[in-house]
Amino acid sequence: MAVLPDADPAFVRAVAVGGGRVAPLSSATRGLVWTSSSGEDGLEAVLAAHPSISWVQLPWAGVDAFDGLLRRHRGDGRQWTSAKGAYAQPVAEHALALALAVLREFPRRAQATSWDVDERGRSLYGSDVVIVGAGGIAVELLRLLEPFRVRATVVRRADAAVPGAERTVTTDRLVDVLGTAEIVFVVAALTEETRGLIGSAELAALPPGAVLVNVARGGLVDTDALLAALESGRLGGAGLDVTDPEPLPPGHPLWNAPNCLVTPHVADTEAMTVPLFASRIAHNVAAFVDGSAFEGCIDLDAGY
Incomplete structure (x- = not known):
């Protein structure tokens, strides 16, 4: 060998x-x-x-x-x-960390230089969660989410249940299940079929204030649509370990987008x-x- x-x-x-x-x-x-x-x-x-x-x-x-x-x-x-x-364990761990940081508005609070008690921030407990993808990261993430008693929906290509998920649906029903999602985790593989899977229509289907976390591949999410949703305030925040383009160049608007936390593909x-x-x-x-x-x-x- x-x-x-x-x-x-x-x-x-x-x-x-x-x-x-x-x-x-x-x-x-x-x-x-x-x-x-x-x-x-x-x-x-x-x-x-x-x-x-x-x-x-x-x-x-x-x-x-x-x-x-x-x-x-x-x-x-x-x-x-x-x-x-x-690598499912470290990547799922990183996804959870990003979600918690964005829900608690750490991107903004980490840069604060004065004591500003604004009462902003949300809890993960009891949330409606959508996980896009059903591989090892999704399975491990479901285990990590168990103590938070979330209601988890998995979106996948195959019509088969995923242990730990309250329900599992096929990709053609993605928009249908986003309407109540408070947090969306993107952990799917990037293929010709999944490129741009999360775009304007999908982001618009989310309720106001929802959070997006992507630890898979940047190309799964339409960057322009993501930026527009963040800057409008309708999307409550994003945690991104992957971006499109990648590496994300200095000065790119995502670096300063509202409540957006970017890590440089270091989940593992x-x-x-x-x-x-x-x-x-x-x-x-x-x-x-x-x-x-x-x-x-x-x-x-x-x-x-």
């Missing part, structure tokens, strides 16, 4: 734990752990030169950075896995992701070696 382009010692050890052996690329290479979130061309070149590779492990939960490559390799017979679900930092990705590698190497079930299998047709 090969670990490229960065053979971090933690990932090399994980291959050994799973029962594999790391060696330079050759005609004997059967598995590839790709450790870069970019470099699609480099990965393409490796696969073209080594058709013997039958399993590829990608490093992140989202695979939109490899969208073109995955489309080109549909039907090539390879097994593709990602880290989806591996390297200190968190390295051991979690190493665990995913070890599991999937073992699955590759003994023929058991992989974790994080990518549906090349669905795009995640």
Whole structure:
């Protein structure tokens, strides 16, 4: 097996734990752990030169950075896995932190230089919550929300219930369930179908004062529509770990939008992701070696 382009010692050890052996690329290479979130061309070149590779492990939960490559390799017979679900705990934790901060108006209060008791701020307890997406982050977020006794609705592509949610609906009913949502968490995968999923119509469907939290991908939310909703005062606030564009440039209006808290895509930092990705590698190497079930299998047709 090969670990490229960065053979971090933690990932090399994980291959050994799973029962594999790391060696330079050759005609004997059967598995590839790709450790870069970019470099699609480099990965393409490796696969073209080594058709013997039958399993590829990608490093992140989202695979939109490899969208073109995955489309080109549909039907090539390879097994593709990602880290989806591996980073669910830290990302869900960050989503909860953003929601609490925005509900309590921390973006404004953190910059205050005088004692201004304005009685603004809301509680999460007993809120109507909509979670857009039903993957590992959504499942973990539902667990974290249990003590707050929220009424949670999950919006997903498949027509199947999600444990912990009061109700689950399909994406075509998104606008229908936003009418009572006090907080919307966006945790879905970014695909051609989901780009711009939250736009003007969806934001207009929310009750006044609702809060939006996005820890998935910036492209899921229409930035211009989000800005307009924040600046009008109709949207009560936003917590964003991801933006469109990303990185968010200095001077962009989102930095100073009312009650908007932006963090620079740090819901899962390297200190968190390295051991979690190493665990995913070890599991999937073992699955590759003994023929058991992989974790994080990518549906090349669905795009995640």
